[in-house]
Amino acid sequence: MSEHAQAQPRDDHVVLGKLTSPYGVKGWLKVYSYTSPMDGILEYDDWVLRLGGRLVCHPLVQGRRQGKGLVAQLKGVDSREAAETLAGAEILLPKARLPELSGNDYYWYQLEGLTVTTREGVVLGRIDHLFETGANDVMVVKGNADTTVDDRERLLPFLPDDVILSVDLDAGVMTVDWDPEF
Template sequence: MSSKQEPVVLGKLGSCHGIKGWLKITTYTDSVEGIFDYSPWLIKEQGEWREVKVTQWRFQGKAVIAELEGVNTRERAQMLTNCEIAIPAENMLDLPVDEFYWRDLIGCEVVNTNGYNMGKVQEIVETGSNDVLLVKANAKDGFGKAERMIPFVTEQFIKTVDLSAKQILVDWDPDF
């Protein structure tokens, strides 16, 4: 991993709201307002990350809108529509023990309690009841699997997560 990590994308700027430069905000945080716990934001404009500050925000119905410092016209706001919102990786909030950011789980090797290497976490899917690891099987998978879906249920299926070793120990049958 490089010493300078890629910024963590938390959402994106949506369409304009009104004539004073406010923008709708699409968030990827657990709670809609959680994106405002981070400051300053980085936005990717014309392929380059630059720092911006939110001067104010509010709910507009079920959505949120925000005013960015220096963006005070509809025309300027339109130029930012669909720009990603991110923060530097080192600004991520610390999580309680046994909670993980999805981005840290992607790429981890998944090994079952019998020592069988089941592959790498390719993505994580939110199902409502629990998250599910989508594990891309190794090329020479002896069970003919291309991928596996393993529920991220700690203690039952997920035994340990070692982020420093990039490994997840699971209680899961490789044939399933």
């Protein structure tokens, strides 16, 4: 997976990160990015912010790495007080603005919610979310005893051609090579 994005708040947006707190006195904000690489979020200039259930457009004026993190200046935010009102906002992007991926690359939001079945047809559960480790991405698959083999939560490595045999986004199914007892 070359780009990451967290679960979408609406069907037409994906969450790229969040604004955490003001930085300085001129309206800059600290940014926590969900993209990989971290500063990939700065490639998008038409940020939509979700705060308190409402969506507000705040185009990115400029952004940069600052220490181990990122900071950004948004249009119309020119004081620390204005920045404080945006602290905690999620940074959204319309899905249509995401770059096309090729081959077996997927955005995380595309995988979340897929039904995971073994090659033998045993339903393990649905992908709840994914997370990064040093070696590979990991899928959290949650079972439901009413519709799956059991109600266990499983951690499956995202390893195409090894664990992941096929992904059918249209059907909402991922087929894996995985022992249900593991």
